[in-house]
Amino acid sequence: MAGQSIDALGQFRLTTGLGPLGRAVDFTNSNEAMLASAAIIVILFAVGISRGALVPGRLQALVELVYEFVRAMCVDTIGEEGLRFFPLVFTLFSFILLGNLLGLFPYFFAFTSHISVTLTLALFVFIFSTGVGFYTHGLGFLRFFVPSGVPVWLLPLLVPIEIISYLARPVSLSVRLFANMTAGHVMWEVFAGFMLLLTASFGILGAFASVVPLGLNVALVALELLVAVLQAYVFAILTCLYLHDAVHMH
């Protein structure tokens, strides 16, 4: 073998951007990607609805499609009260979606592949939905941890299980998004590394053989596009489900 190995996690290393000013305030490429995705959302929607035509053009149709998709998700999952939380869910969905999609491009940084980012988002959702539960039901929200219709002697066993599964929510919510994005990018890196290793080890024959990992990488791009949209959807709909639990308590 050639004396090189695959550095699969090097792509997630943070570097500071924006020159000396960026270094002074630790403005990283992750922050750049966050700002870029937020700016793209705002510009896309501002331009999309600026004309407000009765018969929408392409951009306006796209913007309305996304808006109605998230709105329907809110109302279907939480109920009519869900419209109060629509701005939050929409912001989370579009921010994560743009972050995932931007990360798929070469030289861009997928900020959702860092657990620090996803855990922050998930903890915010967790604390917010718990707050909504206590705000709506007062201390009666604690009844959420007592499953109905079970014999009393089982409760000492079931209540701790319910509490633990409730506390595990932010962990699973954040690890799901972070692991999906990280796994996709690592797979790309590994297959790209195979191509280099093949060429380095077998010369011209290896260069021809590296068509196989290249083809796999092309297929992975399609899979990652699906995963990027799907994970944003899953994050948003789980936020809706947690808010449903907080509002309706069942």
Next chain:
Amino acid sequence: MDPQSVATLAKDIGGGLATIGVAGAGVGIGNLFGAFVSAVGRNPAARDTMFRDVLLGFALTEAVALYALVIALVILFA
């Protein structure tokens, strides 16, 4: 063998063992889409509404496989 290479060996074996967990997620995703296909066979009209739930279930099940992957990565690199 010196302790350093024993540790590397154990790390590699542990990382490989950690990926066994992916088998469960494979069973789960197979079950999910199998049930979806048979449900669509019975009631093709409900396909679109069911497919949304299937995608959600797929993402939730796939995440379980990725937990195993995260553990493997932690063993190997952390």
